[in-house]
Amino acid sequence: MGKKTLIFILIFGIIFLTALLAGANVYRTAMDQKESGHEQAAETAKQEAGLKQVDSVETFVGKEKQYIVTGTDKKGGKMYVWVPADKKQKTIYKKAADGITGRQASKAVQDEGLVSELKEVHLAREGNVLLWEVTYLNKDGQYSLSYVDFINGKIHKNITP
Incomplete structure (x- = not known):
């Protein structure tokens, strides 16, 4: 193996390792931001x-950052709690039985004929309106959202973008 080849491999290896470490750091930072506030929201x-x-x-x-907490009350009933990141807004909580299920929300969107492939269903909130966010691919293959x-x-x- 020639000197030039060895130097090239060494430089390429250093660049690759640096890029790998930088990518891992960005990923870790993003995940930390996503999960920061979860413990406080649970409390x-x-x-x-x-x-x-x-x-x-x-x-x-x-429009605003929310933490959606799922849990059980003292009677064993399932509850959802929408905790805003902004302390000026109020926390809203409902028994799961007081609203529709995620499956019913996705069915409402599917019944409209919008869905080609269902991706995810999550709780959401816009102001004081409590929602289900249904993520799917539409008939044109575009990533789309519906709020139910x-x-x-x-x-x-x-x-739809």
Whole structure:
């Protein structure tokens, strides 16, 4: 192996390792930001909504950043708590039985004939309107979102880029 080849391999290896470490750092930072606030949101949900147990916390970023906490109350009933990242807004909580399910929300969107392939269904919030965010590929293969009202099951709005 010649000197030039060895130098090339060494330089390429250093560049590759640097790029790999930088990418890992960006990924870790992004995941830390996504999960920051989850513990505080869980505590807020326990205090304000009376949750006995927290099952999950998800981050929703729409017009405002929200933490969606799923858990059970003292009677064992399933509850959802929408905890805003902005402390000026109020926390809203509902029993799961007070609204529609994620499956019903996705069915409402599918019944409109919009869905080619269903991707995900998550709770969301816009102002004081509690929603299900249904993510799917539409008939044209475009990534699309529909927001379905948590209480009445009507489609709030559709977004296709």
